[in-house]
Amino acid sequence: MKKKNEKEGILLESGTNEIEIMKFRVLGEFYGINVAKVKEIMMTEKIKPMPHSHPSVEGFFKPREQLITVINLANYLTGATPEQGARDLFIITHFNKMMVAFRVDSIEGISRISWQSIQKPDRTLANGAESVATGIAQCDNQLVTILDFEKIVAEISPETSIQIEEIEQMGERDITTAPVVIAEDSVLLQKMIGTSLQKAGFKDVKIFNNGQECWDYLSSLRNDPDLYKKANILITDIEMPIMDGHRLTKLVKEDMRLK
Template sequence: MSNVNQTEILLESGTNELEIMEFTIDGELFGINVAKVREIMKYSPVKLMQNAHPVIEGIFKPRDTVITVIDLAQYLGLPPSQDISHDIFIIANFNELNFAFHVHGVVGINRISWRKIQKPDKIIYGGNEGVATGIAEFRDHLITILDFEKIIAEICPETGIQLEDIDDLGPRFRSDRKILIAEDSMLLSKMIVECLHRAGYINTIKTDNGQEAWDYLCEAKESGDPIDTHVNLVVTDIEMPQMDGHRLTKLIKEDPTLKVLPVVLFSSLINEEMRIKGEQLGADEQITKPEIANLVSIIDRLTDNTPSEYAEL
């Protein structure tokens, strides 16, 4: 059993780098952001669960916590391990829930710049709904960075963003506030936009990563118009190719013109260490996915969105 010490691996704020844990399935190389990993463990027998999703291998209880085990090889359509006794469980935390991803081996941890991670080809990796969130080039090999949020959302839909949560906020009013969204997961990006539109925020600008969001902000600034004619608030994920959300926040808050913009970090990575990091960079709010109703309430407050200004939806 090996614990991953978060305080040792967390990088200096806003450097646009991440640590990737490389692992193998059927000899193919994949990666996961170390910030998501709680620990790695040797394979352990699991208790089967009736009527569970086909890729849920079962559950096990390493200490006092029951953890769901996901057979990543089966999910990816790859062959099972030839010798399960050497397999590994990667224990990861998503949306404040722990999951064990059953993999065939762990290679190690490497530091890499987000600029070295490219968006995968849509044809090869399943189009907009593909399971790969990025392809990292490190030394002489390529690492497929999996979209673990999408995997969890498919297996356990109830843990994901729920459009119905917006209805619990009560009557909503159409707003002309312009919300810039930086989110690399096509599935989550679509759901966030749908939820914001349902909440009355119909003026949304969607970008696929921090670099695209930053390019949009730079163009808005160079136009000479007041910045609030282009954007009133930024919602950003943390883990994205090209430029991550921490780097984007740092650039915004260090810019004399853009620093007035509220920035909300909306990510499954938010934990105690990440929260400290976000505060150091000047993030106005940080919220864990999938709390979409809370996100809307925060946007209401940060943009001073008052119902009296607009027509009811």
């Protein structure tokens, strides 16, 4: 898996706007995760239950002296607790200094696709709330839901995510006129970053839902004499539908006016 992650890093850094998706099944449905987020795949092991934990947390196990929390993805996604299969697998990830294993039914392979082919799900599919899906992609004639694993971990264990209170502890900051442009597809992170910047003294903040929208805005300012009064600081997510952060920053750096 190490070689695969190194390959993924080279791929993304090149700004090709592509991603490698590991496809897996949960209760018969196809889901996906960015290969770069996967540390390894493991056979399931005996798990020690964790008292008073979230319903989707099965417990933990300790392979190679490393404590790993196990999340039952079927339970999180549907609320059901199906019987555990002998062929179940653990997808091992690392988020916010926390090792997490997600139980899945099977691994179905890896597909390389363009971010342009990934569509953000309509919010009506989640009753108006932000979906746990990063996007929907067509992989080998299958519709695959790419999950936001950071959001899953943050919902199950909020204390492990970034807290606004940590920003407030920094105290008051002088107001700055430097305009900030943000590319971020997560509504949750849009609010968190926007609020944090406001508290840090940045009052001119523009937020876009993906790299393409952000690039269109920056491109429109290319010949504006007041460019740096409208866009001075760029903050971007890496994984976004249509255009990712690597592609966005590559385009900006290659533009003689915007770089």
